[in-house]
Amino acid sequence: MLSLLIKRLFLLFYICLTAFSSGATTPEQETAYVHAQSIFRSSQFTLVSTNTLGDHISYIERLDVGQRLMLLNLKTNKLQVLIEDELNTIVNYHWVDDDTLVLARKHQNFSQSLWQVNINYIDDNLENIYERRLVDDAYVIDTLPHRHDRVMIKNYSAEKSYIYVLNLNARNIGGQLRNKYKLNRLAPDADSWLSDKKGDLRIGYRSNKNGKNEAWYKAKGKKKWQLIWSDKQDTNFIPVLLRSDSEKLYVLSNHNRNFTELLVFDLQSKQFTNSILKIDGYDVETVELNKSSTDILYASYTENGNYRRHYFTELDSYLGETLNRKVKTENIWVVDSSLNNETIIALKRNSQNPGTFYLFDTKSWKLSELMMTQPWLDAFTLGSEQSIQSTSSDGLKIESYLTLPANYKDVTPPLIVMPHGGPISVRSYLDYDPHVQYLATLGYAVLRPNYRGSSGYGQAFKLAAKRQWGKLIEDDIESAVSEVIKSGLINSEKICIYGSSYGGYSALMGAIRSPDIFKCAASYVGVTDISLMYTNDAHAFGQHVLDWRKDYVGDPHSQQQELMRQSPVYQAKSLNVPVFLAQGGRDQIVDKEHFYRMKWALKDKKSIVETLMIPEEGHGFGLLSSYYLLYAKLDHFFRVALDLPPPKVLQAQ
Amino acid sequence: MLKIAAVFCSLTFVFWLNSAQANPSITPLKPGYGYLLVAVEAYGLAPSKILLKGNKFLASTSVADLKLGNNYQLIALPAGEYTYNQVYNHQQINNETYWDILNHNYSIQVQADAISYGGHLVSSIDESYAEFLFRNRSSQAWAYIKQCCSQLLKTTAFDYTGHYPDPFLEILKSSTAEQNP
Numbered sequence: 001m002l003s004l005l006i007k008r009l010f011l012l013f014y015i016c017l018t019a020f021s022s023g024a025t026t027p028e029q030e031t032a033y034v035h036a037q038s039i040f041r042s043s044q045f046t047l048v049s050t051n052t053l054g055d056h057i058s059y060i061e062r063l064d065v066g067q068r069l070m071l072l073n074l075k076t077n078k079l080q081v082l083i084e085d086e087l088n089t090i091v092n093y094h095w096v097d098d099d100t101l102v103l104a105r106k107h108q109n110f111s112q113s114l115w116q117v118n119i120n121y122i123d124d125n126l127e128n129i130y131e132r133r134l135v136d137d138a139y140v141i142d143t144l145p146h147r148h149d150r151v152m153i154k155n156y157s158a159e160k161s162y163i164y165v166l167n168l169n170a171r172n173i174g175g176q177l178r179n180k181y182k183l184n185r186l187a188p189d190a191d192s193w194l195s196d197k198k199g200d201l202r203i204g205y206r207s208n209k210n211g212k213n214e215a216w217y218k219a220k221g222k223k224k225w226q227l228i229w230s231d232k233q234d235t236n237f238i239p240v241l242l243r244s245d246s247e248k249l250y251v252l253s254n255h256n257r258n259f260t261e262l263l264v265f266d267l268q269s270k271q272f273t274n275s276i277l278k279i280d281g282y283d284v285e286t287v288e289l290n291k292s293s294t295d296i297l298y299a300s301y302t303e304n305g306n307y308r309r310h311y312f313t314e315l316d317s318y319l320g321e322t323l324n325r326k327v328k329t330e331n332i333w334v335v336d337s338s339l340n341n342e343t344i345i346a347l348k349r350n351s352q353n354p355g356t357f358y359l360f361d362t363k364s365w366k367l368s369e370l371m372m373t374q375p376w377l378d379a380f381t382l383g384s385e386q387s388i389q390s391t392s393s394d395g396l397k398i399e400s401y402l403t404l405p406a407n408y409k410d411v412t413p414p415l416i417v418m419p420h421g422g423p424i425s426v427r428s429y430l431d432y433d434p435h436v437q438y439l440a441t442l443g444y445a446v447l448r449p450n451y452r453g454s455s456g457y458g459q460a461f462k463l464a465a466k467r468q469w470g471k472l473i474e475d476d477i478e479s480a481v482s483e484v485i486k487s488g489l490i491n492s493e494k495i496c497i498y499g500s501s502y503g504g505y506s507a508l509m510g511a512i513r514s515p516d517i518f519k520c521a522a523s524y525v526g527v528t529d530i531s532l533m534y535t536n537d538a539h540a541f542g543q544h545v546l547d548w549r550k551d552y553v554g555d556p557h558s559q560q561q562e563l564m565r566q567s568p569v570y571q572a573k574s575l576n577v578p579v580f581l582a583q584g585g586r587d588q589i590v591d592k593e594h595f596y597r598m599k600w601a602l603k604d605k606k607s608i609v610e611t612l613m614i615p616e617e618g619h620g621f622g623l624l625s626s627y628y629l630l631y632a633k634l635d636h637f638f639r640v641a642l643d644l645p646p647p648k649v650l651q652a653q
Numbered sequence: 654m655l656k657i658a659a660v661f662c663s664l665t666f667v668f669w670l671n672s673a674q675a676n677p678s679i680t681p682l683k684p685g686y687g688y689l690l691v692a693v694e695a696y697g698l699a700p701s702k703i704l705l706k707g708n709k710f711l712a713s714t715s716v717a718d719l720k721l722g723n724n725y726q727l728i729a730l731p732a733g734e735y736t737y738n739q740v741y742n743h744q745q746i747n748n749e750t751y752w753d754i755l756n757h758n759y760s761i762q763v764q765a766d767a768i769s770y771g772g773h774l775v776s777s778i779d780e781s782y783a784e785f786l787f788r789n790r791s792s793q794a795w796a797y798i799k800q801c802c803s804q805l806l807k808t809t810a811f812d813y814t815g816h817y818p819d820p821f822l823e824i825l826k827s828s829t830a831e832q833n834p
Contacts, residue, residue: 111781593792
């Protein structure tokens with residue numbers, strides 16, 4: 001009886017809560033709210049992987065409540081549930097061999113633990129599993145394909161992280177975490193590592209510690225570590241592979257060059273010897289190793305906003321070309337493979353597709369579709385994207401991405417300019433972005449400029465953003481807007497600017513600088529007072545963080561007036577278009593004081609200011625319900641400011 | 654033994670004198686003293702007590718009676734630098750008696766004959782986690798001090814005394830002065 005009463009009370013509470021949360025929107029915001037529920041959803045299928053033999057594949061399937069880890073037998077096509085996970089704790093997993101996985105589970109208190117799962121097969125079918133908790137506060141850094149039932153983990157704490165190789169066959173795991181088994185016990189204070197085939201740590205490196213990047217090397221069979229690299233943080237040095245046969249180190253670096261390249265570093269002379277991959281006009285961004293971690297599978301870069309993969313061996317290149325040919329796009333690449341390379345998992349994604357997984361059988365050379373990650377998007381006609389080139393006020397070339405709604409030929413769409421955050425070393429891609437497609441499916445065009453400072457365009461482009469908050473960065477954004485206006489693809493009388501973090505700052509500054517272009521501005525977790533970036537606890541992060549900030553943004557001691565000229569709160573008198581401010585109460589990057597100050601600065605213009613404060617949210621909202629609310633309100637704000645008709649979702653014909 | 658007890662009592666008395674929490678509207682400042690506006694925003698579980706350490710011998714103070722949300726306390730102290738030292742945990746979460754945050758270097762300069770504000774200590778404590786940040790929210794502190802202590806503000810300056818200048822507070826203050834000449 002009591003439990004029934006409790007259940008009813010719970011239900012009543014839930015109904016009240018639901019009614020309250022949707023009641024925060026007005027009836028005219030309801031369409032946009034419901035549409036946000038369709039677009040901002042977690043993928044149904046994720047983490048698709050193959051076991052080392054390639055006869056099974058696994059994936060996470062999200063359910064209405066919880067998720068489950070599935071196992072597909074490729075010989076029999078039998079699909080079985082490996083693990084039910086009602087609390088959504090599994091965040092990652094690794095196949096260690098054909099019948100052993102290590103899961104990473106995240107718990108309600110945000111701690112993470114590693115779990116071992118052994119699968120017992122009978123006649124190729126899953127019979128039962130054995131699961132045990134291995135280590136808390138750790139993650140897998142190498143599955144050590146050359147060592148049976150061994151896995152390399154990083155066990156982290158606030159003070160220091162330790163590396164261990166765990167024997168998964170041993171009964172006692174705790175004993176393997178004793179001090180003498182710490183592989184980096186006598187090593188330098190690195191935060192990333194490369195090991196050889198035996199699992200011996202050979203290279204350690206760390207980035208941005210006290211303003212420096214450093215790397216160390218330990219020769220084969222030796223105990224002593226030697227410093228092989230030390231330079232200021234603007235010079236990348238990211239070791240990606242130590243070739244055990246030649247003792248050559250492959251490194252991503254922009255040492256003495258504008259663009260990051262894949263280079264060979266000689267460990268004896270401590271000098272770069274040659275370049276393996278250089279891409280004209282773009283940085284090489286990441287490197288993916290083959291399944292046995294013995295060679296590079298591909299290096300990645302971003303060209304015209306699209307992810308591109310450069311495969312290195314003839315066979316891998318042929319594989320890459322085959323994938324491109326079969327799905328008629330370059331936006332497909334290998335995400336996992338069996339050790340014998342017979343089973344390949346590939347992912348296709350682009351601006352209109354958050355992901356489709358494919359299975360490629362290299363024995364039959366056959367590609368088959370496994371699953372779409374967000375199949376419900378098929379119901380909508382998503383926006384199409386194109387790359388735009390513009391020239392800024394000082395002649396710098398700027399690349400931007402324009403997304404046009406499906407009906408742009410019938411109705412000249414209003415434009416939302418969306419500068420990204422950062423502003424340094426962040427960028428926009430021509431990849432699927434739910435924020436962009438949400439707006440596009442409601443009939444807006446969206447422009448995302450990669451202004452100076454954006455990553456991927458080389459060192460000179462990054463350094464050109466130094467001390468350009470509110471100045472040349474905004475010129476770059478406006479150059480992109482001018483280019484789009486010239487194209488005639490959008491309605492030049494109906495343009496608003498909206499962004500988060502630096503993008504939120506940029507929205508406010510854009511409206512202050514150019515109210516003739518921007519008819520409204522929406523700042524979501526945006527910086528409003530540059531001086532606050534120094535008077536909060538930035539000093540606690542260390543002198544090098546403050547030095548970097550002074551170098552890239554400005555020094556309040558010598559440039560206070562200039563920083564005030566470029567801060568929206570001190571220029572609010574010039575802000576005369578409608579303004580929307582959204583903030584998370586627990587934002588640790590842009591403190592809510594930025595929001596309060598801007599609200600105060602606009603206190604005499606209440607008729608043009610709308611605000612949304614969500615107390616439990618941080619820098620970038622974490623709850624889907626917060627996004628629904630934010631975007632329902634934003635859409636309404638844009639429609640009122642731009643005098644647009646009520647929303648109509650563009651659905652597939 | 655008696656000597657040790659006497660020294661202990663004297664030290665305790667000096668400590669008590671230094672850390673006495675005065676009501677600024679009642680207690681006038683002694684020469685060389687200033688007011689410190691302690692601002693604490695507490696999430697999860699409220700700390701039972703927070704200690705601040707002064708840079709002079711035994712010049713320390715504490716705040717207690719903290720609740721969830723924003724807490725403000727005005728304390729009269731000898732001028733000088735004070736640093737957040739320890740956050741006490743009355744519920745003994747994670748078997749911790751207190752968290753030592755001295756090395757965070759969250760410090761405030763208390764100026765003589767003025768009300769000094771150096772930032773909000775943002776305390777987040779739950780069953781497995783404790784985090785302490787220090788954030789300049791001078792617009793919120795100014796709103797509080799205007800509301801609680803308008804008489805005191807007529808005779809005593811309110812300043813942000815953190816690491817860098819805060820020009821926005823000056824704008825807030827001059828705006829209030831224009832409204833209430």
